[in-house]
Amino acid sequence: MKRSHWAEPYKIKMVEPLRKTSPEERKKLIAAAGFNTFQLKSADVYIDLLTDSGTSAMSDRQWAGMMLGDEAYSGSRNFFHLEEVVQQYYGYRYIVPTHQGRGAEHLISRLLIRPGMYVPGNMYFTTTRLHQELAGGNFIDVIIDEAHDPDSVFPFKGNIDLQKLEAVIQQVGAANIAYLSLATTVNMAGGQPISLDNMRQVRRLTQQHGIRIIHDMARVAENAFMIQQHEPGYEHKTVAAIVKEICALTDGAVMSGKKDALVNIGGFLALNDEGLYEEAKNLVIVYEGMHTYGGLAGRDMEAMAIGITESVEEAHIAARVYQVHYLGNLLKEAGVPVLNPIGTHGVFLNARTFLPHIPQTSFPAQALTVALYETGGIRSVERGIVSAGRNKETGDHHYPSLELVRLAIPRRVYTLSHMDVVADTIIDAYENRFNIPGLAFTLEPKYLRFFQARFEQLALQTAPIA
Template sequence: MTTLHTMGQQHSRRSWAEPYKIKVVEPLRTTTREERDRAIAEAGWNTFLLHSRDVYIDLLTDSGTSAMSDRQWAGMMLGDEAYAGSVNFYRLEETVQKYYGYKHLVPTHQGRGAENLLSQAAITPGDHVPGNMYFTTTRFHQEKAGATFHDVIIDEAHDTASLHPFKGNIDLDKLQALIDEVGADKIPYVCMAATVNMAGGQPISMENARAVRELTDRHGIKVYLDATRAVENAYFIIEREAGYADKPLAEVLAEFCSYSDGATMSGKKDHLVNIGGWFATNDDELFEEVRNLVVVYEGLHTYGGMAGRDMEAMAIGVEESLDMPYMRSRIGQIQYLGELLERWDIPFVKPVGGHAIFLDARAFYPHLDQEQFPAQTLAANLYADSGIRSMERGIVSAGRDPETGEHRHPKLELTRLTIPRRVYTQAHLDLVAESVKACFDAHDSATGLRLVYEPKYLRFFQARFEPLP
């Protein structure tokens, strides 16, 4: 028996196993501490710049790192690589319409391609876009198109210890205040992410999504969903919200999406593929503009930067993501890692969300100022300890204010341990937990980092650091 802690409550459950068996394996390379110290130094203490061959357990991201199923690999052989009118596009379009409910679909090479198309088509310079906490590429595209981003997430999302079950919720009072301040005509859409990555993979409730829809309808404002992990969000609604415990994932997802006018999607997450995304909308006029823009930025409107085989694998992945035993095991792995860390009082964002454990780097290194990059420091130290690759989600990811040039100082300074789908076993997660504990036990010796190279855009991908003396 194992013990599961959920939202401050404790109950017992039977052990579970992943609902799949391993058919193909990829050998992992182990390294010495000396090799890892050299590798992280050569990477400028930025885990994005490590060579993957030097990584033992790769928890950098869940984007495009999933293991595809036998059905998906078989579907790849059905790829219709016609430049125009690929049969796989129509299969994907039909699948998204069936499960997500949107009228029009435009494929893209990945999620940020869809974000760019929506921003270019819907935003006029001087607009304001409210959202439930920023995401790096999403905000970049919005700002690049001339908008100002406004965080309207509930306050509990900024508190790592809060046990609010839906910390991704939009604060309706904050949203209304922004509408009153700038006017509804200056808000092209509300950007509603499900789940909220930067808050720790925290979900939105169905009640909140419905209330946001009602508020925006009164003002004639559109709602566009970041649906990247909307299936995971649907799982949390089933698990945590009254009235949904016995409903199938597909039904919950369909209702959730019905409170929006369209969505951007990175298929590299919920859809269990290595590349691809899409933009969907119910708006005929906006669809026409995006379908024209995709030819400029991505590819023809029936492939949008994806091969036919990738679209086929994605269509199959949509269906597989809605299998309840799979999703239960998917979230169960993150909960399992959270249980291990909680036994040792390791500070992380609670309750456990979807796709990752987010370590609270401020609590790890209380002696480090935020401008000494505690989350980046923790990611580097975890790699040096065991070869585990994680990533920073704090001041480095937040970037600089475009007006002042000063660092943005987010309330959350987190190091993300992201679990790829259908890739690692619980034994891998045991090792991860032990490495986190080793770093926590040695937290007093951490000295922090300083920036030595900073790219112009999305600096967390390519920035380089060096240890402070």
């Protein structure tokens, strides 16, 4: 009988020891951290799935490139290499480096949003929406309804609902829309891709009304891979070709190089409009640094340029997504409630179904992150009501339809054996789910509260919510 096994398409040449703590230690450590996994020390975490941002393992080629860093204050040769790579693989004409993706979000918000304007998009992301709001904008969600249904298996839940978008245009007027914020592989929806067919329809509609599309492209290669696998007509196209086709349907992009580009720090703003680029060049000097380094060392830009070329290699991107799906399928087979279909950068647990006894106002997803750490030292992140924040008009919570725990898998860091351990931990927590209590705030920061908030545990409530 022929057997077929899968192996990671790389070999390990350096290791970092992991430390296991006891359940008793972990209970004390998470309590001292205010029941917020962001406040844990990394040394106290066994398997860290808090984020895939800046946590990937760089390749030997990237480390070699770090030695070629040109640390000139202006005109670094690494900038011109990065610019060349962006033009080659993404097709954008101009780039402005930033220290990370949110630096680019800040710049584009300052450049395009005037107070009172609107920014429709395919579901919010935390830092993106905050920059838009701080610039005086109002985010409007125009993603398809399937994206809000954790049980829907529609393969392109990142798609934009054209009727919703057209209704926004008719209601507020195209002149009052700063731009369309279009994300590839929508993070808050569970790493869900958008189809090229949908993007082309969106492009036609926005061009009719003179509305720019700004692309959140942090995980564009992952989206391209899902198009290759699931969209008819693209099964024989390379990921690199699909990536360039995606970018060609947009006017500019914000990029966190800490995701697809496989670096620990860095990002950029990419543009096609020369006049807007000149404004961005001037503004970046105020907040980041010279327009040829933007808060980065030359070595960081070199590593990012090399990482972009590696991000579209077929073996790499297939293995990256396969590892995520391996974990997701283990959990589904065990009956653990996860968001469907499995996305590209992580597995998302459906906390509403996992913890039916905890009301949303007692933060079930946050409570589940605590339980996973206490059970097996696994660090994850809440993507529900805590991350959604408060309505700037009413002061009440935003109440998202999805209450999720994200298990974001760093690229090229863990093996399938680590995924087996993660699955065992989650299954154990699920079997003991009615022993998990809800939470209440003891400290609630004004901005992006999920990073620094602190909580206390509530009395245990075991009866499911009616």
